[in-house]
Amino acid sequence: MKRMNRLSRSRPQQARKAEIPAPEERVLEISAVGSRGDSTSEGEAGPIYTPYALPGEQVRARVAGGRAELIEVLRPSPERRAPACRHFGRCGGCQLQHWADEPYLAWKREQVVEALAKRGFGAIQVEPTVAAWGEGRRRAAVHAARQNNQVRIGFIERGGARLTPIAQCPVLAPQLEATVLKLGPLAELALPARGEITMQCLLTDSGVDISIKGAGRVDLLNRAQLEKLIAEANALNLARLSFDGDPIVERAKPILRMGKALVSPPPGAFLQPTAQGEETLARLTLEALHGAKRVVDLFSGIGTFALRIAEHAEVLAAEGDTEMLTALKKAADGAGGALKEVSILRRDLLRTPLSTLEMKKFDAAVIDPPRSGARQQAEQIARAPIRKLAYVSCDPASFARDIKVLIEHGFTLTKLTPVDQFRWSPHIELVGAFER
Numbered sequence: 001m002k003r004m005n006r007l008s009r010s011r012p013q014q015a016r017k018a019e020i021p022a023p024e025e026r027v028l029e030i031s032a033v034g035s036r037g038d039s040t041s042e043g044e045a046g047p048i049y050t051p052y053a054l055p056g057e058q059v060r061a062r063v064a065g066g067r068a069e070l071i072e073v074l075r076p077s078p079e080r081r082a083p084a085c086r087h088f089g090r091c092g093g094c095q096l097q098h099w100a101d102e103p104y105l106a107w108k109r110e111q112v113v114e115a116l117a118k119r120g121f122g123a124i125q126v127e128p129t130v131a132a133w134g135e136g137r138r139r140a141a142v143h144a145a146r147q148n149n150q151v152r153i154g155f156i157e158r159g160g161a162r163l164t165p166i167a168q169c170p171v172l173a174p175q176l177e178a179t180v181l182k183l184g185p186l187a188e189l190a191l192p193a194r195g196e197i198t199m200q201c202l203l204t205d206s207g208v209d210i211s212i213k214g215a216g217r218v219d220l221l222n223r224a225q226l227e228k229l230i231a232e233a234n235a236l237n238l239a240r241l242s243f244d245g246d247p248i249v250e251r252a253k254p255i256l257r258m259g260k261a262l263v264s265p266p267p268g269a270f271l272q273p274t275a276q277g278e279e280t281l282a283r284l285t286l287e288a289l290h291g292a293k294r295v296v297d298l299f300s301g302i303g304t305f306a307l308r309i310a311e312h313a314e315v316l317a318a319e320g321d322t323e324m325l326t327a328l329k330k331a332a333d334g335a336g337g338a339l340k341e342v343s344i345l346r347r348d349l350l351r352t353p354l355s356t357l358e359m360k361k362f363d364a365a366v367i368d369p370p371r372s373g374a375r376q377q378a379e380q381i382a383r384a385p386i387r388k389l390a391y392v393s394c395d396p397a398s399f400a401r402d403i404k405v406l407i408e409h410g411f412t413l414t415k416l417t418p419v420d421q422f423r424w425s426p427h428i429e430l431v432g433a434f435e436r
Helices: 006-010 012-020 103-117 174-180 186-192 223-235 275-288 322-335 375-383 396-408
Strands: 023-027 039-043 046-050 058-064 067-075 139-147 150-156 163-165 199-206 207-213 241-244 246-250 256-258 262-264 296-297 316-318 342-347 364-367 388-393 413-421 428-433
Touching: 012 150, 023 039, 023 067, 046 058, 058 364, 103 396, 139 163, 139 174, 150 186, 174 199, 174 207, 186 199, 186 223, 223 241, 223 246, 262 275, 262 322, 275 388, 275 413, 275 428, 316 322, 316 396, 364 375, 375 396, 396 413
Parallel strands: 046 067, 207 241, 296 316, 296 364, 316 342, 364 388
Antiparallel strands: 023 058, 039 046, 058 067, 139 150, 139 199, 150 163, 199 207, 241 246, 256 262, 388 428, 413 428
């Protein structure tokens, strides 16, 4: 006798089907764009979210519950524009290519305003969004897998798990895009028998650096495999090729200029996605800390802010990643007399924040935490003798949560600037300048 699952016995098939309404075609009036980039319209049971529609539009859509699939735009918005990429609508990398720049940037600013208002900070003035796109993204993670006996390279489709192969990517810097589109032979060599790999691509001043995740250990490769990988890295003119952080070949040391310092990032290191975005965040941070003599840089990474601040002040850079800290310190030492003293501290600041006592000799701080924010670290800053603070955030909600304790302890938010590096996506970064 066929064994029946207890859950299926207790919940008949008909009841399960009844919980998921059958899709129905409806005409929707679009009122706004939500924080994740989907448009919203009013439904009987709450908002209905429809991708790729714009405020003021009337659309025909296939609706199931609170989600809808766009079928046709019946009354287009004057803000609608032709997407820049042929893969738009399937590739998960962009959600908002169909929106003109001016209203799109205004919407990003509004996401910051709304996040602050939810925490009771509706009176805070928010600057216009800075479009820091530059020539495009210098950092991207593309996926590769075998599909129908062919190697495909691209991004994960929106709302799914399937790979969307790409033949173009206008959000990338042209030099990086040209390299990404030629990665097929390298992916063929790196792909395991099953599964997929992620190719972390970084455009540096000395060429493209690629670190591949999921390809296996370098020490398990035989000589023939290594020779083929090196030959392909040469053909692509890569600066460096690594598997899971272990270099296979380094034809030229990857170099990034940060102020007066030259940094060689470790494979797969985090850094700002556009060069112009990095410069913008750094400029706003330096403005916030103007006049400071001793600065602590929390979540310093490879030195995006610390190395520039060190041109004017002594800096302690605190970071949990040993390799990034090592790269930062090497860059600082290599700058010679161009920088003031830079010291480093390896610390998981989310688990063990820098304490009030440890910050007693600093008059200023910069903090650039992950998306989840750093509430415990903010509490320690609030009680320290810090007079100036630059809070760099990639999430308005966690930023609005964290600043409450700062304001309660006498800090004033003097300037708040949204910065858009992730063009055509819902993501927004910001820099808050605080004084007391």
